[in-house]
Amino acid sequence: MAYNTALNIYETLHTYYGNLDWWPAKTPYEVMVGAVLTQNTAWSNVEKAIINFTDLSPQFVQDCDIAKLAEIIRPAGFFNQKAGYLKAVTAWFENYNFDVPTVQRESLEKLRPELLSVKGIGKETADSILLYAFGFPTFVVDAYTVRLCERYPLEISKSYDTVKAHFEDKLPRDADLYNNYHAMIVINAKEHCKKSKPLCGECPLADACKKQNI
DNA sequence: CGCCAGGGCCATA
DNA sequence: TATGGCCATGGC
Numbered sequence: 001m002a003y004n005t006a007l008n009i010y011e012t013l014h015t016y017y018g019n020l021d022w023w024p025a026k027t028p029y030e031v032m033v034g035a036v037l038t039q040n041t042a043w044s045n046v047e048k049a050i051i052n053f054t055d056l057s058p059q060f061v062q063d064c065d066i067a068k069l070a071e072i073i074r075p076a077g078f079f080n081q082k083a084g085y086l087k088a089v090t091a092w093f094e095n096y097n098f099d100v101p102t103v104q105r106e107s108l109e110k111l112r113p114e115l116l117s118v119k120g121i122g123k124e125t126a127d128s129i130l131l132y133a134f135g136f137p138t139f140v141v142d143a144y145t146v147r148l149c150e151r152y153p154l155e156i157s158k159s160y161d162t163v164k165a166h167f168e169d170k171l172p173r174d175a176d177l178y179n180n181y182h183a184m185i186v187i188n189a190k191e192h193c194k195k196s197k198p199l200c201g202e203c204p205l206a207d208a209c210k211k212q213n214i
Numbered sequence: 215c216g217c218c219a220g221g222g223c224c225a226t227a
Numbered sequence: 228t229a230t231g232g233c234c235a236t237g238g239c
Contacts, residue, residue: 042237121222
């Protein structure tokens with residue numbers, strides 16, 4: 001196995017992990033909140049912030065005093081910035097009456113630039129929201145995805161757009177496939193491919209790994 | 215103690 | 228467009 005295409009890496013991971021049907025959240029709005037809170041932050045800290053909400057609804061976040069909101073999300077770090085980001089993305093959601101099907105009736109081509117214009121919503125956060133909250137077929141690139149490209153090497157450029165275009169070009173345009181691929185990259189990275197503590201022997205891709213400790 | 219974690223904004227050149 | 232400083236907590 002050459003591991004030189006996005007598709008055969010997918011199949012190896014899929015044989016190992018199966019269909020994960022992923023994003024650890026109970027509602028689409030919770031996906032949006034989690035996507036912001038996890039920016040450069042360990043997921044365990046995001047969980048601590050999430051459970052601090054007495055009511056994790058867009059209406060609550062809108063009505064909540066921003067200083068109080070910052071205090072709620074304190075464990076997730078960067079809490080002053082992220083409180084503003086949550087307000088901003090919630091205001092965006094209000095344009096669709098906080099209604100998921102109303103967003104889903106719009107096109108990806110309209111929604112992605114719209115989200116990118118929201119303060120605090122960059123490419124990864126926008127794509128995570130579009131894919132995992134709303135089911136649009138847009139491939140998510142994160143630090144783990146870039147690391148994977150370096151280790152097996154798939155790709156020369158490490159830019160977000162180049163990596164995203166590579167995966168979208170090599171794979172069928174399918175939201176469920178993109179969902180599971182990114183999920184498997186994250187799960188595999190956490191279990192077997194931590195930057196500080198690689199457990200390469202357990203990794204389903206270990207035999208093809210070119211560079212460790214990236 | 216220092217490094218790291220599912221980024222993004224902004225100023226600067 | 229491409230870096231660098233900044234934002235901040237908690238686990239290890």
